[in-house]
Amino acid sequence: MDRLFYPESVAIIGASRSPHKFGHIQVANLLRTGFRGRIYPVNPRAEEILGLRCYPSILDVPGQVDVAVVSIPAPKVPRAVEECVEKGVGFVVVISSGFREAGPEGEKLQEAMLEAIRGTETRIVGPNTTGILNAEAGFTTTFMPVWGPMREGPVSFIVQTGLFAGTLLLHILTAERFGLAKVAGLGNKCDLDETEVMEYLLEDPATEVIAMYMEGVGDGRKFMGIARRLAKEKPVLILKSGRTEAGMRAALSHTGSLAGRDEIFEAACRQCGLIRVRDFEEMLDLVKIFAMQPLPDGPRVGVASYTGAGCVIASDECLLHGLQLAEPNEERLLELGRSLPPWARPGHPIDIEPLHETVGPSGYEVALRILAEDPNVDAIMANVMALPVEIKDAPFYASPEELAGFFVKAIGPEARKPVAVCVGGDKNSVDEAMRELEEAGFPTYPSIRRAMRALAALYKYKCIREKLSRA
Amino acid sequence: MDRLFYPESVAIIGASRSPHKFGHIQVANLLRTGFRGRIYPVNPRAEEILGLRCYPSILDVPGQVDVAVVSIPAPKVPRAVEECVEKGVGFVVVISSGFREAGPEGEKLQEAMLEAIRGTETRIVGPNTTGILNAEAGFTTTFMPVWGPMREGPVSFIVQTGLFAGTLLLHILTAERFGLAKVAGLGNKCDLDETEVMEYLLEDPATEVIAMYMEGVGDGRKFMGIARRLAKEKPVLILKSGRTEAGMRAALSHTGSLAGRDEIFEAACRQCGLIRVRDFEEMLDLVKIFAMQPLPDGPRVGVASYTGAGCVIASDECLLHGLQLAEPNEERLLELGRSLPPWARPGHPIDIEPLHETVGPSGYEVALRILAEDPNVDAIMANVMALPVEIKDAPFYASPEELAGFFVKAIGPEARKPVAVCVGGDKNSVDEAMRELEEAGFPTYPSIRRAMRALAALYKYKCIREKLSRA
Numbered sequence: 001m002d003r004l005f006y007p008e009s010v011a012i013i014g015a016s017r018s019p020h021k022f023g024h025i026q027v028a029n030l031l032r033t034g035f036r037g038r039i040y041p042v043n044p045r046a047e048e049i050l051g052l053r054c055y056p057s058i059l060d061v062p063g064q065v066d067v068a069v070v071s072i073p074a075p076k077v078p079r080a081v082e083e084c085v086e087k088g089v090g091f092v093v094v095i096s097s098g099f100r101e102a103g104p105e106g107e108k109l110q111e112a113m114l115e116a117i118r119g120t121e122t123r124i125v126g127p128n129t130t131g132i133l134n135a136e137a138g139f140t141t142t143f144m145p146v147w148g149p150m151r152e153g154p155v156s157f158i159v160q161t162g163l164f165a166g167t168l169l170l171h172i173l174t175a176e177r178f179g180l181a182k183v184a185g186l187g188n189k190c191d192l193d194e195t196e197v198m199e200y201l202l203e204d205p206a207t208e209v210i211a212m213y214m215e216g217v218g219d220g221r222k223f224m225g226i227a228r229r230l231a232k233e234k235p236v237l238i239l240k241s242g243r244t245e246a247g248m249r250a251a252l253s254h255t256g257s258l259a260g261r262d263e264i265f266e267a268a269c270r271q272c273g274l275i276r277v278r279d280f281e282e283m284l285d286l287v288k289i290f291a292m293q294p295l296p297d298g299p300r301v302g303v304a305s306y307t308g309a310g311c312v313i314a315s316d317e318c319l320l321h322g323l324q325l326a327e328p329n330e331e332r333l334l335e336l337g338r339s340l341p342p343w344a345r346p347g348h349p350i351d352i353e354p355l356h357e358t359v360g361p362s363g364y365e366v367a368l369r370i371l372a373e374d375p376n377v378d379a380i381m382a383n384v385m386a387l388p389v390e391i392k393d394a395p396f397y398a399s400p401e402e403l404a405g406f407f408v409k410a411i412g413p414e415a416r417k418p419v420a421v422c423v424g425g426d427k428n429s430v431d432e433a434m435r436e437l438e439e440a441g442f443p444t445y446p447s448i449r450r451a452m453r454a455l456a457a458l459y460k461y462k463c464i465r466e467k468l469s470r471a
Numbered sequence: 472m473d474r475l476f477y478p479e480s481v482a483i484i485g486a487s488r489s490p491h492k493f494g495h496i497q498v499a500n501l502l503r504t505g506f507r508g509r510i511y512p513v514n515p516r517a518e519e520i521l522g523l524r525c526y527p528s529i530l531d532v533p534g535q536v537d538v539a540v541v542s543i544p545a546p547k548v549p550r551a552v553e554e555c556v557e558k559g560v561g562f563v564v565v566i567s568s569g570f571r572e573a574g575p576e577g578e579k580l581q582e583a584m585l586e587a588i589r590g591t592e593t594r595i596v597g598p599n600t601t602g603i604l605n606a607e608a609g610f611t612t613t614f615m616p617v618w619g620p621m622r623e624g625p626v627s628f629i630v631q632t633g634l635f636a637g638t639l640l641l642h643i644l645t646a647e648r649f650g651l652a653k654v655a656g657l658g659n660k661c662d663l664d665e666t667e668v669m670e671y672l673l674e675d676p677a678t679e680v681i682a683m684y685m686e687g688v689g690d691g692r693k694f695m696g697i698a699r700r701l702a703k704e705k706p707v708l709i710l711k712s713g714r715t716e717a718g719m720r721a722a723l724s725h726t727g728s729l730a731g732r733d734e735i736f737e738a739a740c741r742q743c744g745l746i747r748v749r750d751f752e753e754m755l756d757l758v759k760i761f762a763m764q765p766l767p768d769g770p771r772v773g774v775a776s777y778t779g780a781g782c783v784i785a786s787d788e789c790l791l792h793g794l795q796l797a798e799p800n801e802e803r804l805l806e807l808g809r810s811l812p813p814w815a816r817p818g819h820p821i822d823i824e825p826l827h828e829t830v831g832p833s834g835y836e837v838a839l840r841i842l843a844e845d846p847n848v849d850a851i852m853a854n855v856m857a858l859p860v861e862i863k864d865a866p867f868y869a870s871p872e873e874l875a876g877f878f879v880k881a882i883g884p885e886a887r888k889p890v891a892v893c894v895g896g897d898k899n900s901v902d903e904a905m906r907e908l909e910e911a912g913f914p915t916y917p918s919i920r921r922a923m924r925a926l927a928a929l930y931k932y933k934c935i936r937e938k939l940s941r942a
Contacts, residue, residue, distance in 0.1 A: 020865035098814030161780030167895030175898035247787035309632030316718035343569030394491035424638030
């Protein structure tokens with residue numbers, strides 16, 4: 001599988017000179033992402049593409065080819081796969097659609113492709129996919145433009161859809177601050193399936209968190225076996241669609257997947273220790289806290305919130321998510337009381353607003369430090385306000401950088417407890433504060449509920465891991 | 472109550488020359504928001520504030536005062552209220568904290584305030600609140616800076632917390648495209664309570680949607696009576712915190728509210744036709760679709776989605792939210808089929824991607840028009856992709872303006888069916904596309920689940936209204 005994720009040579013079958021064809025974007029991406037292997041555009045009607053020599057057929061390529069990326073019309077794909085086999089290509093990534101998901105004609109084409117690789121060492125990824133990405137190697141087969149080196153990080157995705165490239169990957173590359181390890185887009189997964197990728201990611205040192213989107217599972221028993229081994233080592237988040245009758249029908253026409261009964265899948269997830277998510281929003285919310293924060297020792301959450309309503313909502317959400325509201329050390333709270341104005345009483349959740357009256361914006365730091373140092377607190381939820389820069393001279397104003405600085409100073413790595421931050425307020429300041437906080441390693445959320453849900457997932461995984469280790 | 476929301480004269484008790492004091496921001500806001508009434512700053516140690524003559528006491532103000540806004544330390548508030556009574560002020564909005572929510576001492580101050588108004592016509596709003604806002608009149612008592620005229624619209628809020636001003640109002644003013652009618656921040660609601668404001672909003676022609684945040688309800692029977700009357704006319708969304716034991720304790724120390732058992736409140740909401748939401752995120756998601764879109768005639772949702780995975784997820788979410796997947800007219804779908812490339816089959820949900828291959832970006836328009844014109848479709852969920860401007864010459868690229876244009880052209884007001892749009896992709900393009908779509912009246916969401924949840928709320932309210940009308 002290293003040949004697939006760290007190829008030394010890649011052929012783009014269907015490489016194009018038209019800047020907007022998939023086969024052009026794929027070549028252009030590899031030139032921009034820092035890919036250091038050899039790139040062989042294949043197109044019988046071109047001499048050169050983006051300064052690279054073009055070959056009429058993959059059989060004309062001089063050296064070995066680890067990965068061939070295929071973006072040509074479906075009826076021509078089986079022949080191309082035969083040539084790849086003849087060439088000894090390791091993996092053929094078939095981007096094209098029009099196979100099993102498109103009806104009987106497509107089904108035949110998919111069979112023909114499989115026939116071509118039968119008994120050979122060549123493997124097929126897809127068809128009907130965006131393929132592979134490895135940030136570390138600067139390698140991607142996606143047909144969405146990528147503008148530079150991709151941010152490396154601990155998160156790997158296994159996905160069965162073009163939605164990943166179409167929107168989610170664009171979103172991650174332009175809006176998220178966690179980095180990517182590997183992405184495997186499996187599409188119709190006529191050959192390579194999720195279990196093999198899971199085996200690979202289990203051993204992949206770059207991968208610390210795994211997120212999956214599936215529409216159906218082929219071999220349930222095999223899937224559960226590897227899922228359990230994987231979940232014991234690394235958190236696995238899974239979004240499984242085709243949950244309802246209407247969804248199952250849609251899945252059948254999308255990736256030709258048989259979705260199976262949802263209750264059975266749900267039970268399987270519980271048994272294997274997979275963390276099931278409802279949508280991509282929840283998936284990314286959890287991915288980033290797993291990527292950025294340690295697991296908590298227990299379920300006791302300390303809360304510091306701007307405004308009393310935030311304290312009330314955070315208390316509710318804490319319990320509604322199965323966590324406990326921490327009972328911080330009384331003495332330290334009384335000490336906090338000495339920083340408060342006379343009208344305010346110390347308590348937990350800590351309302352930061354009164355602290356602003358006495359110690360200004362560093363009230364955040366005071367409150368956070370109390371929670372960070374308290375052994376009765378396993379995890380921290382902070383609700384902060386991002387104010388418009390126009391009132392930057394106000395005594396309670398903290399710039400996005402200062403806000404992040406308070407967290408860094410109050411909660412060092414030695415605290416070894418996870419933090420989730422809800423940020424609200426002025427739109428531009430919220431965007432900036434979220435960026436600053438996440439660059440400093442603190443995951444941010446637009447609502448208290450979502451911040452608490454993220455902490456709950458960390459605790460859930462801690463329990464999963466303990467249970468799987470005992471078994 | 473018109474005196475409270477449309478005051479002809481406002482006194483700011485505690486007006487300040489320091490630009491960052493609440494009593495300064497309040498005066499500055501009124502000068503910027505287009506308020507046309509008289510403004511009387513009150514401060515014994517100032518001659519003039521922001522060019523306005525300052526009065527040592529409210530008793531020195533020459534004319535009548537409709538509203539007095541009080542932002543001075545709690546111990547001084549009862550005396551100020553006495554003077555307001557003597558002056559014949561209509562409403563005293565007490566911003567200051569340090570009353571019932573702060574313990575026995577504060578409780579006494581709150582009692583003293585109430586004693587001062589007993590048997591008089593003067594009413595108190597608060598204490599411990601951000602007070603009142605009326606976009607139409609350019610009137611607000613908030614202590615968060617507002618930079619210009621507030622966007623007018625159909626949405627009114629009744630809230631019991633400073634969080635509204637602290638973050639939610641800033642968020643709404645800087646990030647949301649629905650407009651505001653009235654906001655009533657009630658804080659500890661020692662005198663004016665939600666039921667009176669609800670009575671007022673029932674008759675207020677500017678208010679078409681009501682969103683409430685409550686920590687506790689005083690007179691349950693009275694609340695249910697007005698809630699039911701209100702819900703029959705206008706959708707009422709309610710976020711009630713203090714749901715759990717920990718939340719109740721926090722509510723007690725925040726606004727001194729007794730939250731009561733959550734199951735009872737839940738049952739009351741169902742009986743009165745209130746739509747309960749889990750957090751502010753859900754509240755705003757629903758507020759905007761109620762503000763921008765009509766109610767559906769039935770539960771049948773037509774889906775047009777970029778990518779097959781979007782079709783699968785939308786089908787699931789449709790059923791999981793209690794809606795039905797529409798069965799569009801077969802003939803029209805076959806007609807759609809003639810626009811598709813040979814490998815794709817027409818079906819529902821409509822996958823827009825294949826249409827991009829044949830008719831380019833206007834595939835969106837083609838798909839949306841089919842759903843808009845079909846009598847078997849009651850509501851429309853669209854999942855669109857916002858691409859980076861760098862590939863603007865690609866045949867499937869649509870700019871944010873073009874994207875919004877496709878919706879405007881395909882779904883005119885004569886369609887009389889609600890639309891919710893999920894937008895994903897490149898961050899900047901997503902932000903712009905959301906702005907363009909919402910300026911054109913189509914509410915946008917970052918996930919299919921949230922778009923479908925919003926459509927489900929419209930249908931739920933349609934059913935509520937029918938039920939309440941029959942009763």
